[in-house]
Amino acid sequence: MDVTPRPAPPEVPARRGSGGRGPLMALALVALLAAVGFLLVKQVGSASLYFYNADEAVAKRSQLGDRRFRIQGTYEGTATDVAADTIRFAIVFGGEKVVIEHTGSEPALFQPGTAVVCEGRWSPDGRVFESDRIEVKHSEEYKAENPDRVDPAAP
Amino acid sequence: MNDGTSSPGTRVLGALTLIGMAVLLAFALVISPADETQEETVRMFYVHVPTALVAFGAFFLTVAASVGYLLRRSEGWDVMAGASAEVGAVLLAATLVSGMLWGRVTWGVYWTWDARLTLTALLFVLVLGYLAVRRLPLERERRSRLAAVVGLLLGPATVACHYATTWWRTLHQGPTITTADAKMDGTMLFTFFLGMVVFGLLYVWLLVHRFRVLWLEHRVEDLGLDEAIAERRREAVGVS
Numbered sequence: 001m002d003v004t005p006r007p008a009p010p011e012v013p014a015r016r017g018s019g020g021r022g023p024l025m026a027l028a029l030v031a032l033l034a035a036v037g038f039l040l041v042k043q044v045g046s047a048s049l050y051f052y053n054a055d056e057a058v059a060k061r062s063q064l065g066d067r068r069f070r071i072q073g074t075y076e077g078t079a080t081d082v083a084a085d086t087i088r089f090a091i092v093f094g095g096e097k098v099v100i101e102h103t104g105s106e107p108a109l110f111q112p113g114t115a116v117v118c119e120g121r122w123s124p125d126g127r128v129f130e131s132d133r134i135e136v137k138h139s140e141e142y143k144a145e146n147p148d149r150v151d152p153a154a155p
Numbered sequence: 156m157n158d159g160t161s162s163p164g165t166r167v168l169g170a171l172t173l174i175g176m177a178v179l180l181a182f183a184l185v186i187s188p189a190d191e192t193q194e195e196t197v198r199m200f201y202v203h204v205p206t207a208l209v210a211f212g213a214f215f216l217t218v219a220a221s222v223g224y225l226l227r228r229s230e231g232w233d234v235m236a237g238a239s240a241e242v243g244a245v246l247l248a249a250t251l252v253s254g255m256l257w258g259r260v261t262w263g264v265y266w267t268w269d270a271r272l273t274l275t276a277l278l279f280v281l282v283l284g285y286l287a288v289r290r291l292p293l294e295r296e297r298r299s300r301l302a303a304v305v306g307l308l309l310g311p312a313t314v315a316c317h318y319a320t321t322w323w324r325t326l327h328q329g330p331t332i333t334t335a336d337a338k339m340d341g342t343m344l345f346t347f348f349l350g351m352v353v354f355g356l357l358y359v360w361l362l363v364h365r366f367r368v369l370w371l372e373h374r375v376e377d378l379g380l381d382e383a384i385a386e387r388r389r390e391a392v393g394v395s
């Protein structure tokens with residue numbers, strides 16, 4: 001057994017609520033965090049323009065140039081194939097119709113009458129919107145499937 | 156002497172929760188109808204929305220308990236704030252996972268940085284940060300005070316997250332259940348309310364257990380301190 005006396009531990013200054021600096025530090029911390037929070041909310045606010053509606057995108061066409069952005073509208077009519085991997089369809093919002101040329105896959109719920117958000121840019125001549133990503137913006141309404149509907153798969 | 160943190164009350168609560176979960180599963184997966192446009196994927200709603208709302212409630216309790224601690228400096232408030240944030244973090248994780256799966260089949264993407272999703276991610280990181288602060292190797296009183304101040308931030312973060320779809324343009328849909336009229340058919344609406352009750356029970360059940368565990372952790376901490384003091388005393392006696 002080790003019986004050599006240990007040196008006395010150094011005097012630890014009593015820290016009752018860390019003196020008078022505690023509240024000041026807490027206040028500084030709150031101010032700092034509030035600032036960070038403010039910046040974040042501001043950032044989210046400016047990034048909050050998640051999409052332009054079709055009419056806004058048309059109005060800002062020259063301003064948007066070849067910038068990448070998202071456009072929102074209701075998918076109308078039917079899509080036509082223009083190339084192996086590219087479809088053309090129209091979206092409507094606020095009385096403006098925008099023709100979309102989309103390259104890539106489409107979500108399962110992509111069908112006429114649904115609101116969609118397409119990501120891409122105006123074509124150089126500004127006549128169509130070239131998209132490479134479609135997101136279906138489904139509504140917050142939920143309705144039971146028609147209970148009287150006869151399942152066509154039923155014998 | 157009880158081996159665990161259960162009591163007759165929590166056993167009843169636990170049994171009710173598990174039975175409720177079974178009934179909820181039956182309603183969510185079998186009894187409630189498929190949606191007109193979303194078809195079977197609508198069933199995600201009954202997990203996604205209740206877990207989110209109960210998590211929001213949990214964070215509000217953390218905020219309230221943090222205020223309680225800052226005013227009263229009592230250990231109960233501190234432990235309550237920590238326990239509620241822990242359970243809320245688990246529920247919010249369930250919200251995120253169910254939301255990503257649901258988003259993949261309906262929107263077409265797992266994730267996108269719209270205001271609602273961004274703020275939910277921020278809220279989740281903030282809660283994890285709060286829980287990390289609670290584990291800082293500090294004197295308990297300082298740690299609790301620091302945690303309480305950080306805990307207050309969950310208030311504005313939760314409010315911003317909740318109202319994100321109203322305040323900003325988002326891919327995420329707006330609120331379905333509003334005070335005026337719910338945009339949901341009868342059985343679906345009932346299943347949602349059942350989900351709220353069941354996840355509410357789950358939250359309370361886990362909260363009580365986590366409260367007791369954290370309380371016991373503090374007692375262990377105290378014992379360690381008492382033991383250290385006693386050891387120094389014995390040494391002092393031995394030396395003289």
